[in-house]
Amino acid sequence: MHEMGIISGVIDAVTASAQAAGATKVDKITLSIGEMTEVIMDCLTFAFEALSEGTMCEGAELKVNIVKPHSICLECSTEFDHDRFHLACPNCGSYETVLLEGREMTIDGIEVDVPTEGDDGADPSADGEASESMPTSDGDAAASGQTAGRTAPSADSPASCDERNPAPSACRDVPSPEPSAEPTL
Amino acid sequence: MEIDLKKPILDKNDKLAAELRERFAKNHVYVVDLLASPGSGKTSTILATIEALRDEFNIGVIEGDIASNVDAKKISNQGIPAVQINTGGACHLEADMIKRAVDVLDLERLDLIIIENVGNLVCPTDFDLGENAKIMILSVPEGDDKPLKYPGVFQVSQAVILNKTDTLPVFNFDTEAFEKAVHELNPHAPIFPIAATKGTGVDDWADWLAERIRQA
Ligand SMILES: Nc1nc2c(ncn2[C@@H]2O[C@H](COP(=O)(O)OP(=O)(O)O)[C@@H](O)[C@H]2O)c(=O)[nH]1
Numbered sequence: 382m383h384e385m386g387i388i389s390g391v392i393d394a395v396t397a398s399a400q401a402a403g404a405t406k407v408d409k410i411t412l413s414i415g416e417m418t419e420v421i422m423d424c425l426t427f428a429f430e431a432l433s434e435g436t437m438c439e440g441a442e443l444k445v446n447i448v449k450p451h452s453i454c455l456e457c458s459t460e461f462d463h464d465r466f467h468l469a470c471p472n473c474g475s476y477e478t479v480l481l482e483g484r485e486m487t488i489d490g491i492e493v494d495v496p497t498e499g500d501d502g503a504d505p506s507a508d509g510e511a512s513e514s515m516p517t518s519d520g521d522a523a524a525s526g527q528t529a530g531r532t533a534p535s536a537d538s539p540a541s542c543d544e545r546n547p548a549p550s551a552c553r554d555v556p557s558p559e560p561s562a563e564p565t566l
Numbered sequence: 567m568e569i570d571l572k573k574p575i576l577d578k579n580d581k582l583a584a585e586l587r588e589r590f591a592k593n594h595v596y597v598v599d600l601l602a603s604p605g606s607g608k609t610s611t612i613l614a615t616i617e618a619l620r621d622e623f624n625i626g627v628i629e630g631d632i633a634s635n636v637d638a639k640k641i642s643n644q645g646i647p648a649v650q651i652n653t654g655g656a657c658h659l660e661a662d663m664i665k666r667a668v669d670v671l672d673l674e675r676l677d678l679i680i681i682e683n684v685g686n687l688v689c690p691t692d693f694d695l696g697e698n699a700k701i702m703i704l705s706v707p708e709g710d711d712k713p714l715k716y717p718g719v720f721q722v723s724q725a726v727i728l729n730k731t732d733t734l735p736v737f738n739f740d741t742e743a744f745e746k747a748v749h750e751l752n753p754h755a756p757i758f759p760i761a762a763t764k765g766t767g768v769d770d771w772a773d774w775l776a777e778r779i780r781q782a
């Protein structure tokens with residue numbers, strides 16, 4: 382369920398970095414997710430497809446590296462891999478272990494399309510793609526950040542994907558506008 | 567072009583949680599985040615804990631719910647400050663919601679804040695709220711196999727409360743199997759069998775908590 386919130390965080394962060402690099406489109410996003418977290422991969426993929434629509438992340442490949450749990454035994458110093466349920470040291474049977482890997486939730490990196498302004502000799506096909514095909518995708522999509530957005534006062538603050546493409550409230554698990562905090566004294 | 571990010575996905579939440587943790591420490595407030603299914607007895611356990619500790623400590627409660635403020639009303643009826651957070655559909659609390667709630671509470675005066683998270687055994691486990699301890703409540707009618715189905719919540723918890731023990735005679739709950747399963751997932755977490763609405767067993771849990779509050 383919280384995959385929606387996780388993915389909207391990913392899209393926000395990725396969009397910010399991509400825009401800072403002058404990119405118009407994100408081609409690939411690589412995440413590392415530890416097996417000891419409560420993240421369900423199918424839900425991640427679904428959330429990504431739903432929330433990336435109309436953003437510069439739309440159509441990007443989402444690659445998820447699953448990190449297997451790995452612990453160290455504090456009694457005998459053995460390092461070992463394990464699953465979500467069996468945490469005891471396979472060498473001495475101790476439960477005095479510390480998880481070294483397996484709770485990761487990170488954005489490792491992204492691949493983006495940066496349109497060239499003509500002076501750094503980058504791949505011309507990438508250039509053409511960015512300047513010709515992108516703006517034809519209708520209306521308020523990511524491309525508008527490149528053209529109309531340039532003169533808008535908010536252009537330098539990375540717009541969140543949420544604002545561009547608010548998900549239907551029924552499937553959001555991040556609170557829509559402002560959750561209320563009311564004292565009931 | 568490749569961009570290396572190596573950025574924690576929950577970066578914003580984790581930073582805010584760290585700030586909250588610092589603020590709690592500065593004010594010597596001990597903060598507990600209660601995780602459990604809906605109906606397992608979170609509110610009842612909070613009420614029982616208040617009864618046991620209110621003479622010694624100043625307590626505040628943050629009630630997380632998808633909607634309504636019935637739980638916060640139950641608490642404030644006891645003369646305990648309670649802040650309701652309505653998550654508007656969210657299945658878990660996040661640090662920014664806690665921050666807004668904490669801003670309403672008088673931190674300087676408080677010794678203990680109990681957070682009732684949204685009833686859910688999955689999502690809340692991944693979110694740091696700046697708490698000192700996550701505590702998991704399982705109730706007897708839910709069954710002794712829950713550690714096998716929801717290992718994550720048992721692993722992140724510093725103690726496990728087994729509630730509704732008064733119903734043990736009518737449910738097929740194998741306490742020994744439950745304790746063994748919890749121990750395998752989290753050998754350090756004590757298990758406190760209680761019946762919140764009857765007050766049974768609450769003292770052991772309250773003593774454990776009181777010891778930690780005094781050190782906060
Ligand atoms: N028999 C019994 N019922 C309980 C106990 N604790 C809570 N309940 C009942 O379980 C229901 C849900 O309790 P509540 O505290 O509202 O659960 P929450 O949804 O987790 O906050 C209520 O009807 C309570 O009276 C208990 O120890 N024994």
Ligand SMILES: [Mg+2]
Binds near residue numbers: 608609610637682
């Ligand atoms: Mg409740």
